Amino acid sequence: MMINRRALLKGLAAAPVAIAAGAATGQQPAAAAATAARAPIGPQPVSADLSYLTASHFKLKYRTTTQAGTVAPYTQVINDIQTVGALPSATVDDVLKSANRTGSKILLSEMSGFAQGWTWDKNTTDGTGLWYPQGLTTSADYADGGLYNGRKVILVSWYDHLDETTGKGARISFVDMTNPDAPKYRHVLLVEPYLDPSTGGAGTPNFKAIHFHAGGIMWYGKLLYVVDTSKGIRVFDTTKILKVTANGDDTTIGRQSNGTYTAHNYAYVLPQSAAYDAQAPTGGERAIQWSFISLDRTTTPDSIVVGEYGLPDDPADHKRVFRWNIDATTRLLTATSNVATAVEAIQIDVNEMNGATSVNGKYYIARANGNSNGDLVTWVPGSLVNYNDLLAHPEDLAYDKNTGWLWNLTETQQERYVFARNISRLQ
Template identity: 40%
Template sequence: MKLLAPITTLLYSASVLAQDTRPPDNCDTEDKSRRGADFVLREHEYDPKVPALRAIFAGEGRLVSVADVFNDGNRQMTADATIESTWRWQSGDVDTETWVPQGISTTADALDVGTYEGYDGFIVSWYTNTDGKASSARVSLVNKETLKYRHILLVYPHAEDDFREVPIHAGGVMWYGNTLWVVDTDNGIRVFDMDNIWHVDQGDAVGKNGNGGYSARGYKYVVPQVMWYEWTGDFPFKFSYISLDRTTTPDSLLVGEYREDSADHPIRQVRWDLDYTMRTLKTNVDGLASATWAYCVNVDRAQGAVQVDGTIYISRSNSAVRAGEIFTWTPGGPAVKTQDVRPGPEDLTYDKRTKEVFTLSEHAGNRYIFGIKVSELQP
């Protein structure tokens, strides 16, 4: 006599079937969770051109450290005397239309101790446009003690003795150990090496000059891309922002999408596990990293998200003049608006030392870094 499967087994099989049929490319289902296995990145290993370039700069005494840059700020942020944890960029950066700030991370992301090479600070990404397309990206290292900062151009090795600028929107950044992760909207995530900061000559060109020296759009320092994670899905996914979560085991990163209207496009957040010993994603033998979690999150115009102990905080921009918003969300429940903030809030990051979520505002004339206590973001 053939035995029937236990009821629990049948229920489990039905559950697996339901999971397998949830479409990763739209959110038109009652169950908004998605299979992480449908969101896969391919690891491209360390660029072999980097060591050759490093040797050139090291040989000339032009290899510098993060501490060197933190201690070499040539611009000055100003603290708001009336609002705690609020800082304004200096004139020229606060109002420029050429560069737009996007991503934020901190030394508390980089290392669990909270400081990096003895310094406490922020790192912020910016992009610039040429003919309507992102043509270049830079990051700013902000010394939190002195509020001095300096811009660094992001570059990628073009040859063993040359580099070029990185044409991405740089919508979010995550500092993890000696690596800096920058989202590349349609393509995945690029990884830069904070142990390879190179001091270049003055000059407007980017890369090797005719005299054998190097320049970078007038910037003193560059940091090179060393590897990247390529999006492999056969459906579109926007890598709009990124954040680190040290409250999971293992550490993980969260990536999400900016969309104007969830009625027209799905809006999803996806999580990948990190290998803290290598500062890479956890991959299989084929170099593929499958997400461990994915979810439809219908918060229109979301610019950033960060998870802290299972709660996800989401920033939403509305316009250059209307207040932005912070939403608090626990997966499975509704996203609840818990705070109005300055117009144009962007990427988010969390500092466990002060229990603050930090973000930055992007619109010219109203550009700040500011923090909000998570105790103020409870529904």
């Protein structure tokens, strides 16, 4: 969520913010150290507001055609862009091999179960307020064995923080974790293909930036799922990455007057290939606020968990988690006539949820706490809630069952980290 929004919130518990070594000087040592100083709060009663909702009231409809400009199949427009603009295809491997930034190792020695972590390249804008990281997924989501073509990979979503409605949109960091102490990465811009009707006829194939929060992501096979706060889920086919061959002013995007395509000076774009449009809930339920998403490989079949960020002092704000089954063969949500129906819906009433996943029936929730340290909430339905230590402004979660690690990231400029914890060490 946005930092300026949180600054207005009242924390439920005050705690000192952990500061990375070197942060005061703006310099990044080879291995920064940070401390999550607050001890676990311990078991807490489940809220009296906890209740199971009727899951069938919540549905998503699968769509493969564009909505911007002239309606056409996404795949057709992507192929036409390649033909008209002579844009070559690129693979995830191509992006990883062209990585142009390097992260730095961090040590969170006081954090229970800390396994591994790093921070972004401080010599770039990645540590500034221009962009804010939000969603996280790993190659353990991509494939059951935990690897993408033999290597560990992390994907992270960012949104243009300075101008979320008209800026550069949203992007994905493709991170090669071959060397976890110095991961290499490159940003790829998310774009929406469309046929531009202003050119007459059937319209000219084009793409534009997507202005959304990109609050959570999940990479399942070739498909990347990205939640869109009020609309549902956008889907991107990672085999459809395009290499942008024209340079340009970083304010331009899409087809230019000379017939070339630019993308705010990004070398690669990942076009949207489908969408799951949220349907109006039945039974008098409120529409879902799509804040985060994760994959649960411990259910049969695999499933996704999505949920909502809710303000602590606003009872009308959304604080729910939902589950949909997903097909390991097609990589699409289980559906009938292109309509996917939720299989679980819970009013959990945990404030400020920025990420959640479940492992063998146990929920792990990244909870913000105003501008204080956050909480990693663990909860088994029907049991007690535990609050474990966490850094300030935690975001999305992703679980790797091969290592037993729970990955998390933080968005604040002072502690902009990506890190894993061993869940066997957590309450």
